[in-house]
Amino acid sequence: MRFILWPLMACLLLTLGACESLQFYSQAAAGQLSLMSNRESIKALIEDPDTSASLREKLELVLELRRFAQDELQLPVEGQYSHYVDLERDAVVWNVFVAPELSLEAKSWCYPIAGCAAYRGYFHEDSAREYAAEFAAQGFDTYVGGVAAYSTLGWLDDPVLSTFIHRQEAQLADLVFHELAHQVLYLPGDTRFNESFATAVAQEGVRRWMESRGDTEAFSHYIQERRRQDDFTQLVSRHRAALVKVYESELGESEKRALKSTRFEALRTDYASLQHEWGGSHDYSAWMAAPMSNAKLNSVALYYDLVPAFLNLLAEEENTLSEFYSRCQQFEGLDPAERYRQLKSVPVTKG
Numbered sequence: 001m002r003f004i005l006w007p008l009m010a011c012l013l014l015t016l017g018a019c020e021s022l023q024f025y026s027q028a029a030a031g032q033l034s035l036m037s038n039r040e041s042i043k044a045l046i047e048d049p050d051t052s053a054s055l056r057e058k059l060e061l062v063l064e065l066r067r068f069a070q071d072e073l074q075l076p077v078e079g080q081y082s083h084y085v086d087l088e089r090d091a092v093v094w095n096v097f098v099a100p101e102l103s104l105e106a107k108s109w110c111y112p113i114a115g116c117a118a119y120r121g122y123f124h125e126d127s128a129r130e131y132a133a134e135f136a137a138q139g140f141d142t143y144v145g146g147v148a149a150y151s152t153l154g155w156l157d158d159p160v161l162s163t164f165i166h167r168q169e170a171q172l173a174d175l176v177f178h179e180l181a182h183q184v185l186y187l188p189g190d191t192r193f194n195e196s197f198a199t200a201v202a203q204e205g206v207r208r209w210m211e212s213r214g215d216t217e218a219f220s221h222y223i224q225e226r227r228r229q230d231d232f233t234q235l236v237s238r239h240r241a242a243l244v245k246v247y248e249s250e251l252g253e254s255e256k257r258a259l260k261s262t263r264f265e266a267l268r269t270d271y272a273s274l275q276h277e278w279g280g281s282h283d284y285s286a287w288m289a290a291p292m293s294n295a296k297l298n299s300v301a302l303y304y305d306l307v308p309a310f311l312n313l314l315a316e317e318e319n320t321l322s323e324f325y326s327r328c329q330q331f332e333g334l335d336p337a338e339r340y341r342q343l344k345s346v347p348v349t350k351g
Helices: 005-015 019-037 042-047 053-071 125-137 169-181 191-213 216-247 253-277 285-289 294-304 307-316 321-329 336-344
Strands: 083-085 093-099 109-111 115-117 120-122 141-147
Touching: 019 120, 042 053, 042 083, 053 169, 053 191, 093 125, 093 294, 120 125, 125 141, 141 294, 169 191, 169 216, 191 216, 191 294, 191 307, 191 336, 216 253, 216 294, 253 285, 307 321, 307 336
Parallel strands: none
Antiparallel strands: 093 120, 093 141, 109 115
């Protein structure tokens, strides 16, 4: 465990003047401290006869994934995912997303070290929903989504959590590789870049992991799931792009609101058609059935928008991860618009 975050958090609590900021950082510090205080050594749990067989199997898998991430994916592991915490809840944090009623320009919050991000995380769902309600009362679109894991970017040794430990092997590998990838490259203030980069690394990592296991059936299932995710992401992106044109038009606000409502219904209709193509899969049915908002659409774009561009870049580097990481790190000195332009200009590799 690294202790540098605790004096840093103490300084934050002393120097931040706004009451709301004090409350936010206080809950963040308390939530993180609770995680670190309740963690148990994975190796000790594996040796403990009272540990259930199903949990022991998953913890052993995590240790294998750590070794693979370090040896084959060149990801910095160190003390990451060497401990376990049973949270007894469905999410570790709940992220709040906010956008204007007639705009897809996401609100962002700025934090020390991590820079600005287009979401604000709370360790208690009620607190997240109360915070979102404050913006909703002002006329903003909001969305609150539970998160199974997050990265402290190497400041602390992140534990394995009960919120994700029982996922299927490929999905568990995807999550572990994604969070570790943030330690390779993280650009403060660019959520879209950071999350898409980590998602691309995770996809490549799972491909290599499943090939090393020789489990073609599990990998095929993972690929099908990824294709459905890509289809869903592209569907949301198309409707989001259409909404941008509506919001940027010269139409009046009442007309824009009407078209916004129509667009959301069209999104649901198109999803039903997509679901039929999938053979009836319900992967995103709950998400679609819940209330729609600009903020909700943004929550999808932030994580997946640039993934195809990163995968193209990886292919251009002949799937050599060291070269891929080096190329990606060269984007650090650019402003976001130029980063995206250069990324999306990378040609699609055939074959």
